[in-house]
Amino acid sequence: MATGFQRLLLALALASTAPLALAQDGPLGDIVGPDEERRRISERDLDTENFEFGVFYGLMSVEDFGSNPVAGISLSYHVTEAIFLQANAAQTETRETSYELLSGAVELLTEDQRDYTYYNLSLGYNFLPGQIYLTENWSFNTAAYVIGGAGNTEFAGQDYFTYNLGAGFKLYTTDWLALDLGMRGHVFTHELFGREVEVNNLEARLGVSLFF
Incomplete structure (x- = not known):
């Protein structure tokens, strides 16, 4: 009986953390780690006179x-x-x-x-x-x-x-x-x-x- 009750609590705990994991992969993930475009600098554009x-x-x-x-x-x-x-x-x-x-x-x-x-x-x-x-x-x-x-x-x-x-x-x-x-x-x-x-x-x- 105790084993069955423990399994029920574990299932409820996993169900409660699933929305938080989805939120981190959604808008929150975009805020924390945005994609940045890197500038390309050509050395040929630098003055060498x-x-x-x-x-x-x-x-x-x-x-x-x-x-x-x-x-x-x-x-x-x-x-x-x-x-x-x-x-x-x-x-x-x-x-x-x-x-x-x-x-x-x-x-x-x-x-x-x-x-x-x-x-x-x-x-x-x-x-x-x-x-x-x-x-x-x-x-x-x-x-x-x-x-x-x-x-x-x-x-x-x-x-x-x-x-x-x-x-x-x-x-x-x-x-x-x-x-x-x-x-x-x-x-x-x-x-x-x-x-x-x-x-x-x-x-x-x-x-x-x-x-x-």
Whole structure:
């Protein structure tokens, strides 16, 4: 008799748990474990440009020869996101010195010798990456950088070993175009006035760069 009563209780217990199991397989199961669609990202869509070609224009202050317009080109290779190598070439035409202007007759340099041309190879480092927000939905990536290197300057019919130091700020308008505002100092030693003089010719420039 006891065995039959136990079997009856077990049957009632199983019957009472069946609706709960069905509920878990129904709407409740959908809430706990929803199906998610995974995004597919193609590596071909990611930017891989390591080369940068730029043109720039600005002013260059040549000690004793005035401030003059300067124009040039640059080619960079980005070794990493932070480190890059850059080659520069530029030219400006210097003015007469104050001594020449005051004397009225003395010419220290010929017209051809007044051409100032430089080229160099430098190592740069990008730091402080960030963004500029013009509106709530319109922003540009930015980065500051420091740079330094060495090269050659052709001036007054002579070649001078020159080292340069500088800094700048870049604003990336797209993933392939950037604006570059920079300052450079070009240092070399000459003897144009009969004695050895070290000069630091400062350059301010604004450039446009294309990444490829």
